[in-house]
Amino acid sequence: MKLTLKIWRQKDARAKGSFVTYHMDNVSPEMSFLEMMDALNKKLVEEDKDPVAFDHDCREGICGSCGMYINGHPHGPVPGVTTCHLSMRYFNDGDTIWVEPWRAKPFPVIRDLIVDRSAFDKIQVAGGFISVNAGAAPEANSIPVRKKNADEAFDSAICIGCGACVAACKNASAMLFVSAKISQFALLPQGRVEAKDRVRAMVEKMDELGFGNCSNTGACEAACPKKIKLTNIARLNREYYKAY
Amino acid sequence: MNKILFSSISKKFVMALAGLFLIVFLPVHLSINLMLLKPDPEPFNRAAHFMATFPLVKIVEVILILAILVHISWGIYLQIQNWLARPQGYVVKIKTRTSFFSRFMIWTGASVLTFLIIHFTNFYFIRLGLVEGNPENFYGVAHSLFKIPAYNYIYLVCFILLGLHLYHAFSSAFQTLGLNHRLWTPVVKVVALIYAIVIPLGFAVISITIWQFR
Numbered sequence: 001m002k003l004t005l006k007i008w009r010q011k012d013a014r015a016k017g018s019f020v021t022y023h024m025d026n027v028s029p030e031m032s033f034l035e036m037m038d039a040l041n042k043k044l045v046e047e048d049k050d051p052v053a054f055d056h057d058c059r060e061g062i063c064g065s066c067g068m069y070i071n072g073h074p075h076g077p078v079p080g081v082t083t084c085h086l087s088m089r090y091f092n093d094g095d096t097i098w099v100e101p102w103r104a105k106p107f108p109v110i111r112d113l114i115v116d117r118s119a120f121d122k123i124q125v126a127g128g129f130i131s132v133n134a135g136a137a138p139e140a141n142s143i144p145v146r147k148k149n150a151d152e153a154f155d156s157a158i159c160i161g162c163g164a165c166v167a168a169c170k171n172a173s174a175m176l177f178v179s180a181k182i183s184q185f186a187l188l189p190q191g192r193v194e195a196k197d198r199v200r201a202m203v204e205k206m207d208e209l210g211f212g213n214c215s216n217t218g219a220c221e222a223a224c225p226k227k228i229k230l231t232n233i234a235r236l237n238r239e240y241y242k243a244y
Numbered sequence: 245m246n247k248i249l250f251s252s253i254s255k256k257f258v259m260a261l262a263g264l265f266l267i268v269f270l271p272v273h274l275s276i277n278l279m280l281l282k283p284d285p286e287p288f289n290r291a292a293h294f295m296a297t298f299p300l301v302k303i304v305e306v307i308l309i310l311a312i313l314v315h316i317s318w319g320i321y322l323q324i325q326n327w328l329a330r331p332q333g334y335v336v337k338i339k340t341r342t343s344f345f346s347r348f349m350i351w352t353g354a355s356v357l358t359f360l361i362i363h364f365t366n367f368y369f370i371r372l373g374l375v376e377g378n379p380e381n382f383y384g385v386a387h388s389l390f391k392i393p394a395y396n397y398i399y400l401v402c403f404i405l406l407g408l409h410l411y412h413a414f415s416s417a418f419q420t421l422g423l424n425h426r427l428w429t430p431v432v433k434v435v436a437l438i439y440a441i442v443i444p445l446g447f448a449v450i451s452i453t454i455w456q457f458r
Contacts, residue, residue, distance in 0.1 A: 019335065072339035098336045105329050168340040170347060171326035175252075203251055212329030213252045213322045216416040217346040219338065234424030240253045241422060 001027040001088065004096040005040065007052055010109050013116075017109065019098075029089040033076060034059060034066060036088055053112040059084040061225065064160030067167070068113050069100040074164035074223045082162060082225040102163050104172035106209045119209045120161045120177060127201035128181045130190050149187040156183035158226045168223030171212030176220035178206050179236035180228045186239050196243040203240055252325075255318055260420040262315040263413050267439070269308055270410075274446045277386075281453060285383035292382045296371055316357060323350045345412040352409035359402035390454035399451050403444040411440035 003024045010017030024043075027036055034056050041051035057065035066083040070076040076086040091097065101109050106119035159180035166174050182199055185191025191198075214233060221230045248254060276295065279288035295301050345352070366389060370377035377385065389395050414436030418424070423432075 069334060069336075072334070072336040074340070077339075100334055100336065103330055103332055103334055105331055168338060170330075170338065170342075172329035173252075173326075203253055204247055207252050210329055211252075212326040213256060214420075215322075215326070215346055215349060216412070216419045217342040219340045219342040222341040230419070231424045231426075234419050234422050237253055237257070237420060238422030240251075241257070244248060 001029060001091065001093040001095075003027050003036075003091065003094075006096060006098045007113070008100045009052070009112055010101075012111055013108050017112075027088055029087070031088045032059070032084055033068070033070070033086040033088065034084045053110075053114050055114050056084060061085045062160060064162035067102055067115075067162045067164060069102060069167055071098055074102070074167040075162075075225050079222065080225060080227055082160075085225075102167040104163075104166045104211070106172075106174070106211055107163060107166065115163070117161070117163050119211075120163065120174070122209060123174065123178060123202050123205045124161075124181065126205035127194075127198035128185075130185060130194060132190075143189050145188060153184050153187035153191075156180040156187070156228065156232055159184075159224075159228050160226055162225065164223045164225060165220035165228070166211065168219040169212065169214075170217060170219065171215055173214045173220070174206050174209075174211040175214035175233050175236065176224065176228055176230070178202050179232035182236045182239055183232045186235060195239060199236070199239040199243045203236075252322075255322055256420045258314060259318045259322065260417040262311040262318070264417050265307065265311040266315065267410070267414060267417070269311075270443050274443060277447065277450050280383060280386050280450055285381070288383040288386075289381060293380065296379065312360070316353075319350065319353055343412060345408045346416065349409060349412060352405045355402055355405040356409055359398070359406075362398070387454055387458065390451050390458075393455070396451055396455045400448055403447050407440045407444035410443065411436055414439055 005022040005024060006019045007022060008017055009020045022040055022044075024036065024040060027039070031039070034054075037052060037054055044051045055065045055067060057063040059066075061082040061084060064082075067075065068083045070083070070086070075081060075083045076090070078086055078090050099113065101107075101113045102115045102117075104115075107115040107117055110116050157180075159177060161177060163177070165176035166172050169176075182202060185198060186195050216230075216233075218230055221228065276288070276291045279291055282288065295305075365375055366385065367382060369375040370385070371379040390399075415429070415433050418429070418432050423429075
């Protein structure tokens with residue numbers, strides 16, 4: 001395939017970025033989007049030019065590192081996949097592909113397509129954990145958990161914190177991320193102990209960092225590569241009301 | 245305390261409650277307006293007089309005005325925060341599938357506010373004594389307004405936009421209050437659709453009937 005890439009290039013956080021056009025020949029439909037980006041970078045290095053900076057790590061769709069805004073879609077146009085799992089077979093020969101970084105005030109651009117997502121870490125540190133006494137691991141079945149709750153908690157826990165929800169939301173709201181982290185604990189007996197403190201602290205931190213407010217558009221759910229459900233946000237709201 | 249009152253979730257909670265109150269008020273308003281279709285002005289004027297003087301209604305009126313003010317001011321405040329949360333936008337517009345009308349809430353809301361200002365000038369401010377007119381003959385005022393074609397056009401456009409606002413608002417309020425249910429949320433969405441069509445249609449039918457047939 002022959003492709004035209006319009007990629008956002010920005011030297012550092014302070015620099016004013018712009019789009020740079022690259023032409024790629026011989027892109028195989030079997031490549032992943034990141035492999036195509038690797039090929040582009042190889043070409044740029046060979047031409048003695050600066051390669052495009054982008055985040056990536058596991059390339060298995062579980063680490064949440066990769067994230068590009070491709071043709072108006074976080075992680076590209078295919079639902080339920082991360083950028084690393086996005087196959088080039090979904091594009092056509094001759095396509096022009098626009099690639100931008102996540103855009104949100106709490107996610108400043110560090111360089112090119114890399115944004116600083118430590119805002120999510122700060123929200124997690126505020127309360128996204130359970131406090132346990134260190135020691136021998138307790139017997140797993142000593143606290144009974146309803147199967148339905150265990151399943152829902154797991155479905156929330158698979159959030160990889162990639163930030164696609166924030167990127168897709170017209171308000172740059174982090175409610176889907178926070179609600180997933182709240183839900184994974186709120187549904188389990190171990191998490192209930194600190195539920196009130198957790199939800200207060202995480203929501204307070206989320207607001208403090210400058211994320212927007214949820215207006216129930218559902219864009220986050222549609223863009224989430226892990227298909228985290230909007231029902232989590234309703235649960236977050238309930239947990240918040242219960243905490244006061 | 246400020247952190248609780250002004251947290252993102254609390255602000256939305258207040259927005260939802262105020263919005264739901266307004267949603268309940270609209271059918272009451274419509275049922276009174278239906279009396280405008282009677283050739284006799286007496287029932288409508290009596291109803292308007294009752295709404296203006298009965299003590300219990302006066303209390304609800306204060307809550308209603310508060311609900312309107314809170315809903316508008318919090319709505320604008322939240323929207324400004326939302327705009328500030330993305331200082332630099334995307335070059336390619338977001339194409340992710342969303343609830344369509346939710347994207348324009350601030351604009352459909354702004355058009356409803358524009359109508360509300362016209363509406364208050366024509367009726368409510370007369371009753372408060374801020375604008376000259378006879379508060380005991382709102383039937384006559386309404387009929388003379390509906391005879392003006394331009395007023396009808398503005399009226400109809402605003403009510404179509406109100407319908408779009410209500411469609412998202414209705415189900416969104418439940419989600420904000422934490423009420424999302426596997427079985428009941430789809431039902432709420434259907435009720436929201438019916439409500440968003442029936443209420444504006446009711447108001448529109450009254451205006452068109454008086455404009456064209458009276």
